[in-house]
Amino acid sequence: MKTKVKFAIGAGIIIVTLSCLAWVGAEQSKTYYHTIAELPTLTGSALNQRFRVGGDVKGGSIQHMSGRVDFTLVGEGKALPVSYVGTDPLPDTFKDGAQCLVEGKYMPDGRFVAEMVQAKCASKYEAAPTQGAPGANPSSSSPNAKSY
Amino acid sequence: MDLFGSYALLLAFLCMLYAVGGGIAAIITRRPLLIKSARNAGFAVCALVWLGFGSLLYLFLTDDFSMAYVSAHSNRNLATFYKIPAVWSGQEGSLLFWSFLLSIYVFSVLFTYRGKHPELMPYVGVVTASVQGFFLILNNFIASPFQIFAAPGAGGVMHLATQADGRGLNPLLQYPEMSIHPPMLYSGYTGFTIPFAFALAALLGRYPGEKWIHLTRRWTMIAWCFQSIGILLGAHWAYAVLGWGGYWGWDPVENASLMPWLTGTAFLHSVMMQEKRGMMRVWNVWLVFSTFFLCILGTSLTRSGAVNSVHAFAESKIGHWFWSFLVICIVVCLVAYLKNRDYLRSDNQLDSMLSRESSFLFNNLILLVACVAVLSGTLFPVLSEAVRGSKISVGPPFFNLVNVPIGLFLLFLTGVGPLLAWRKTSTESMRRNFGWPLVGGAVGAVLAVAFGLRNPYVTICVLLSGFVTLTVLSEFYRGSRVISARTGSNLFSSAAQLTMRNTRRYGGYVVHFGMVLIFIGLCGTPFNKDRQMEMNPGSVMALGPYTLHLQNFDTDQQPNYSSERATIDVDRGGKSLMMLYPQRRFYPSNEESGTMVAISSTLKEDLYVVYAGRSPDTNMPVIHAYLNPLVKWIWLGGVVVVFGTILALLPNRQAVLVVRPVAETSPAVQGQQTVPATYTARSQLPTSHD
Numbered sequence: 001m002k003t004k005v006k007f008a009i010g011a012g013i014i015i016v017t018l019s020c021l022a023w024v025g026a027e028q029s030k031t032y033y034h035t036i037a038e039l040p041t042l043t044g045s046a047l048n049q050r051f052r053v054g055g056d057v058k059g060g061s062i063q064h065m066s067g068r069v070d071f072t073l074v075g076e077g078k079a080l081p082v083s084y085v086g087t088d089p090l091p092d093t094f095k096d097g098a099q100c101l102v103e104g105k106y107m108p109d110g111r112f113v114a115e116m117v118q119a120k121c122a123s124k125y126e127a128a129p130t131q132g133a134p135g136a137n138p139s140s141s142s143p144n145a146k147s148y
Numbered sequence: 149m150d151l152f153g154s155y156a157l158l159l160a161f162l163c164m165l166y167a168v169g170g171g172i173a174a175i176i177t178r179r180p181l182l183i184k185s186a187r188n189a190g191f192a193v194c195a196l197v198w199l200g201f202g203s204l205l206y207l208f209l210t211d212d213f214s215m216a217y218v219s220a221h222s223n224r225n226l227a228t229f230y231k232i233p234a235v236w237s238g239q240e241g242s243l244l245f246w247s248f249l250l251s252i253y254v255f256s257v258l259f260t261y262r263g264k265h266p267e268l269m270p271y272v273g274v275v276t277a278s279v280q281g282f283f284l285i286l287n288n289f290i291a292s293p294f295q296i297f298a299a300p301g302a303g304g305v306m307h308l309a310t311q312a313d314g315r316g317l318n319p320l321l322q323y324p325e326m327s328i329h330p331p332m333l334y335s336g337y338t339g340f341t342i343p344f345a346f347a348l349a350a351l352l353g354r355y356p357g358e359k360w361i362h363l364t365r366r367w368t369m370i371a372w373c374f375q376s377i378g379i380l381l382g383a384h385w386a387y388a389v390l391g392w393g394g395y396w397g398w399d400p401v402e403n404a405s406l407m408p409w410l411t412g413t414a415f416l417h418s419v420m421m422q423e424k425r426g427m428m429r430v431w432n433v434w435l436v437f438s439t440f441f442l443c444i445l446g447t448s449l450t451r452s453g454a455v456n457s458v459h460a461f462a463e464s465k466i467g468h469w470f471w472s473f474l475v476i477c478i479v480v481c482l483v484a485y486l487k488n489r490d491y492l493r494s495d496n497q498l499d500s501m502l503s504r505e506s507s508f509l510f511n512n513l514i515l516l517v518a519c520v521a522v523l524s525g526t527l528f529p530v531l532s533e534a535v536r537g538s539k540i541s542v543g544p545p546f547f548n549l550v551n552v553p554i555g556l557f558l559l560f561l562t563g564v565g566p567l568l569a570w571r572k573t574s575t576e577s578m579r580r581n582f583g584w585p586l587v588g589g590a591v592g593a594v595l596a597v598a599f600g601l602r603n604p605y606v607t608i609c610v611l612l613s614g615f616v617t618l619t620v621l622s623e624f625y626r627g628s629r630v631i632s633a634r635t636g637s638n639l640f641s642s643a644a645q646l647t648m649r650n651t652r653r654y655g656g657y658v659v660h661f662g663m664v665l666i667f668i669g670l671c672g673t674p675f676n677k678d679r680q681m682e683m684n685p686g687s688v689m690a691l692g693p694y695t696l697h698l699q700n701f702d703t704d705q706q707p708n709y710s711s712e713r714a715t716i717d718v719d720r721g722g723k724s725l726m727m728l729y730p731q732r733r734f735y736p737s738n739e740e741s742g743t744m745v746a747i748s749s750t751l752k753e754d755l756y757v758v759y760a761g762r763s764p765d766t767n768m769p770v771i772h773a774y775l776n777p778l779v780k781w782i783w784l785g786g787v788v789v790v791f792g793t794i795l796a797l798l799p800n801r802q803a804v805l806v807v808r809p810v811a812e813t814s815p816a817v818q819g820q821q822t823v824p825a826t827y828t829a830r831s832q833l834p835t836s837h838d
Binding site: 028029032044088 | 498
């Protein structure tokens with residue numbers, strides 16, 4: 001019984017310590033997901049959080065400027081102007097029409113300043129949907145044929 | 149061939165129904181013929197799945213672009229070598245690949261134990277066939293890879309519409325490792341089905357004793373080994389192909405592969421408690437169950453769109469199937485447990501904190517905490533949305549803060565655990581066993597600080613690495629010395645003999661040593677450096693001790709891609725060391741570009757050079773160079789881990805009987821019958837705790 005109690009105390013210390021670390025880590029790195037449509041509706045302190053927003057890169061909107069890359073993200077019928085200011089080169093998969101995840105801050109003027117851009121060329125495993133694929137369609141709807 | 153494939157899968161589904169139904173009937177009636185026929189149905193399921201997979205492979209190799217799946221994932225110019233991994237590069241194919249690998253495991257198990265364990269095997273057959281059944285439902289009815297292209301022709305009749313060429317394989321996958329990484333990882337995921345099936349079977353059938361543990365040990369180790377290789381290859385692929393200079397990013401899909409590995413590792417350790425001391429029966433059963441659940445969860449995370457990931461498959465309806473299957477599995481396991489839990493009662497209690505048992509308990513606790521931390525971090529968006537209504541994700545700082553101390557504590561246990569005795573260890577023996585290794589580790593840590601590796605975690609890690617290495621070496625040394633004294637052979641051949649006599653124990657030590665090497669590799673992370681520069685031919689970049697001279701650019705045209713290549717001369721202290729050729733490739737078939745990183749790797753550090761494309765402002769080429777210390781140790785450690793696991797899988801060498809002269813009998817026992825010599829099985833030497 002005594003040994004059991006000792007073990008329980010040891011286990012308790014470990015779990016409490018790690019929980020504290022987890023809490024600190026979560027506070028440091030937490031990022032809020034929002035849809036493009038939700039962003040303008042946010043008010044007050046919610047605006048100062050770090051956000052992660054997903055959408056599709058609008059065709060022809062990518063503009064390389066000095067020190068930043070501007071593009072427009074579209075989703076649910078809304079558009080969001082984004083400025084990427086990160087130092088890492090943009091991923092290979094980042095291009096017109098790519099499904100894209102940006103992380104950063106939302107500015108009061110409605111522009112999103114991103115420090116990180118992840119482009120999901122659909123996925124690691126899925127071939128990208130090609131525009132104007134040859135005439136025929138798959139006989140039944142397969143996930144591959146889904147447009148993003 | 150597509151018809152052949154789909155019929156094979158349909159027939160496999162029917163055989164599966166029989167294997168499950170007949171199996172249950174066999175368990176109830178106990179009729180030998182029924183048992184045999186259910187088992188044969190199990191064999192048939194496996195063989196038919198192989199045929200199904202084989203025909204999909206054939207369709208890929210013959211460029212049959214009338215198939216929707218082939219056309220979406222391959223093209224004519226794709227090298228034949230890559231047409232094989234293309235088979236599992238999409239949702240449907242990868243699910244069939246799951247079935248295929250699972251069938252190999254199931255077939256091996258049914259075949260190995262045919263006619264043995266008549267009380268247990270029918271249950272095992274039913275469980276494995278049910279798991280196969282789930283995947284066959286997906287393969288046949290939800291995500292069939294055998295869909296064809298059709299277009300409405302004259303009179304509205306549908307016609308087969310063959311495509312001229314396919315859309316090609318994702319360039320990120322056109323890399324040799326990508327052909328091995330998924331099979332390895334999937335072999336890990338599917339392999340854990342076997343211990344799961346045995347655990348559930350033993351519980352359902354109230355199979356007495358620890359037999360199922362003995363039977364599944366090797367299968368668990370095989371699955372664990374594949375999982376380890378899969379994870380490391382994935383990390384290496386991310387490092388060598390994605391061009392971001394790192395190998396692990398706590399992406400949900402990486403996490404998904406790590407979680408069953410953590411619980412599987414915990415299981416491999418805690419089974420010893422059950423074997424030796426009859427403890428932790430409930431725990432072990434649930435560890436196996438959880439490992440299997442996490443494998444299913446891992447497979448589903450990539451497919452359901454529940455979490456955002458760069459890796460995830462397109463969001464699809466298939467997620468619901470996985471969630472439902474997971475819920476069914478959990479309910480079945482829970483019911484089986486509640487009904488038969490009295491069968492899992494422990495024989496023994498924990499005796500002392502300073503014992504092998506308690507080190508295993510802490511090892512399990514900490515691995516489980518790591519798993520829960522990774523799981524909650526991965527599912528944070530889902531959980532936070534359910535609890536607080538807003539989707540919140542956590543990033544690498546969360547995972548690192550929790551898992552770095554966990555890793556170090558595990559490393560500590562790796563050194564301490566094997567040297568503690570079962571039941572209770574005396575402080576005297578602790579001093580004897582741990583004194584020198586601890587001193588050695590401390591010397592290592594001081595040296596590391598002196599050489600400039602100044603970071604508290606790194607210092608602790610170096611100290612523990614030295615400590616574990618020395619404890620492992622001392623274990624080998626002590627055992628070999630005994631053998632060497634007995635046989636007169638040198639220490640090295642004695643060490644080899646020692647290992648072969650108890651492969652599990654000494655193979656385990658080798659695995660531990662491999663983990664130490666991996667930890668040393670991880671220690672380099674805080675000292676990574678990188679620099680990015682726009683460079684023209686003639687430009688120079690200095691990074692650490694290296695100087696990079698950009699010499700020129702050239703282009704190359706291959707059937708499947710075109711590439712632009714930079715030639716960089718690297719020198720150190722004015723002496724030319726080597727040429728590096730980072731590339732950017734463009735794949736016209738799917739209009740994507742890919743990076744080919746140039747890496748020069750030594751034990752000390754990796755020089756990692758990426759041609760990051762042209763600057764949008766100046767149209768000048770951008771070179772991003774990284775200096776990552778010690779990375780090579782990780783891959784080296786991985787090789788050692790695999791080698792150790794293979795050692796541990798080998799059967800122990802047969803006991804050799806040696807004659808040992810008996811001590812002179814004392815006068816007090818002269819009247820008793822004496823035996824001139826006792827026979828000692830050599831394989832039991834040395835006699836220290838196992």
